[in-house]
Amino acid sequence: MGEAPIIIGQDLQNGNDNDFKSKSGTFETSTIIGEKKYVIGGTSGETFYVKVQILDNNCLGEWVNVVELGTKPISCNGHSAVLLKDRILILKKNSNPDDCIWFLEVDTTYVRQQQKKNLGTEVVAWSKGVIGNVEKPVVISGPSGVGKGTLISLLMKEFPSMFGFSVSHTTRAPRGMEKDGVHYHFTEKNVMEKEIKDGKFLEFASVHGNLYGTSVEAVELVSDAGKRCILDIDVQGARSVRASPLEAMFIFICPPSMDELEKRLRDRGTETEEQVLKRLRNAQAEIEQGRSSGIFDHILFNDNLEDCYENLKKLLGLNEYATTPKSAPKEINLPRDHSVSKIDDKIIINSTSSKLEKESKNLIMLDVSCLKGGAPGRTRGLNIEAIDSFSEGFNGNGNGPI
């Protein structure tokens, strides 16, 4: 049973009571959804950790246990909360431009799935907001030696600002040139198993006798950089990602023949004879699954490398002229003191700072109509615009068109 926060301020009938101070001196918001009140605030102490508590009127008005999933904001010195359809938008005050928009998911598909696993406990999930339309992650699978890594390297070299590689964890030993944290996070089996138990992985699989996995953080880091995430994972991993809430594009790379695959693996010279044979045995099953399981949106044959790379670029909507991201992420400078209001899918953020400060700040409009993704991972598709309160037809109180 959670300890009840001490709240000063009025509960609203339905919606939010924004940014009031509790007796402990920390800032809290209270959002009412049906019979439940979500109190988002901090624990006292030197560092202000964000914490969620839920008062459930269905449970005789008791504070219920809450499991908070996802990566949550590390610290927060006050925030505003706005109720959207299935999640609460959190606007952090006094924060960096790339760390001020967060979501607390309360009724998304992911939360409902997790709720089933944690019967008897309330589940909520945190997800950081990313401005702009960073496109869906790309999952690339195919048998060992087919050329996935080669194709991905070409892509990253040609479009460094557009794509970011999801650095997987593995329990296999590094190869000669491989660097920890760059090619893989090389780790111990017991450590990785513990992290899997702790829910840090989006997917994981035992591949050719070793454990491999994509951490939620690996994907989030790429999204945070405003780049399209590329995952190089096996078919089992692709299946898990397909079943997860992460919307992605799935591409399977096929070899022209088993003989050619064997030649590439042997010529690469990174595996022992025993490992080569194991990888070739697994390749047969992977190719069958890749071609028939329905997991993949596209199948590419990597016969001639140049042709295959051109086809990959076509699938990704790239051509020789597209060398910059389609939508570079914009930054938001949230006024330190602000009020928020909601008009349909538009959140109006109005500076309530001193006049001097206000002169440099505009009214900001955050469009949440095209949200994509979410926990586990980032929430994409946020659009932001600074608007002139007089010319754009909004009054200065953010109370809607005048």
Ligand SMILES: Nc1ncnc2c1ncn2[C@@H]1O[C@H](COP(=O)(O)OP(=O)(O)OP(=O)(O)O)[C@@H](O)[C@H]1O
């Ligand atoms: N189209 C191609 N024609 C000939 N050789 C190729 C082609 N594509 C890749 N190769 C070579 O095949 C070898 C295997 O490629 P790569 O390491 O990219 O495979 P991979 O699918 O990433 O393998 P793994 O899953 O084991 O990491 C490399 O030596 C690479 O240079």
Ligand SMILES: Nc1nc2c(ncn2[C@@H]2O[C@H](COP(=O)(O)O)[C@@H](O)[C@H]2O)c(=O)[nH]1
């Ligand atoms: N399910 C996952 N598979 C992964 C991940 N990272 C890599 N892989 C796949 O493993 C094999 C072997 O890779 P290698 O580097 O040892 O040659 C290959 O098919 C990769 O696609 C992961 O995070 N999850």
